[in-house]
């Protein structure tokens with residue numbers, strides 16, 4: 290029988306020193322699902338993601354991650370400046386003991402899929418635009434074929450066209466490879482386009498989930514009008530208004 294892959298977060302609370310950041314967080318992320326965490330700045334979204342990804346040590350509650358493998362992509366691409374594009378993408382594969390020649394072939398394939406040109410592969414991060422760095426960061430995260438991907442605002446610095454292109458590519462990979470994603474975004478439209486569930490994290494008095502929104506419509510059927518319609522609905526929801534301290538005009 291195949292092992293159940295899921296991320297189970299139960300009663301998680303966390304403090305930095307005396308400052309309580311998160312209180313009683315509960316949710317479950319299943320295979321091929323996308324959960325996004327939205328909320329105002331400073332609400333503890335990144336802290337929660339880091340706890341789930343074991344980049345921070347859990348103090349209180351339980352996090353069970355039974356996904357086979359995971360990887361990350363962050364808002365800043367975090368590429369190694371002394372390695373070229375190809376070598377940056379190869380890193381995770383080499384860490385998994387894939388032979389260098391094989392790693393380079395796989396890295397090249399995914400780089401091209403993510404819209405990089407052949408001659409970009411030998412450039413160093415300092416010679417890349419922000420959008421190109423982001424493509425490299427995605428390629429590096431996905432080349433290892435993770436079953437769970439942690440994303441911290443990966444699209445926020447990109448122009449609308451590139452954002453849409455990378456989102457669509459991600460949607461294709463979610464459906465084809467049954468990728469699961471936990472991601473943070475400030476962008477409600479992006480969350481609606483990509484997620485099965487949105488968790489709204491309110492900062493006051495301590496970071497907690499005030500509401501969960503679920504979306505059943507197949508991701509590849511979510512056209513612009515669906516996204517606009519749902520965004521308008523969310524923006525009139527009292528929990529969203531309250532959490533983001535929106536003023537009703």
Ligand SMILES: Nc1ncnc2c1ncn2[C@@H]1O[C@H](COP(=O)(O)OP(=O)(O)OP(=O)(O)O)[C@@H](O)[C@H]1O
Nearest residue numbers: 305306308310328329330331332333334335336337
């Ligand atoms: N290493 C740290 N030490 C102490 N406090 C921290 C540390 N990292 C974050 N914090 C504090 O924890 C709180 C939550 O931060 P976090 O980055 O998780 O919020 P966020 O919701 O992701 O914010 P943003 O949307 O601005 O990225 C903030 O008040 C922040 O100042």
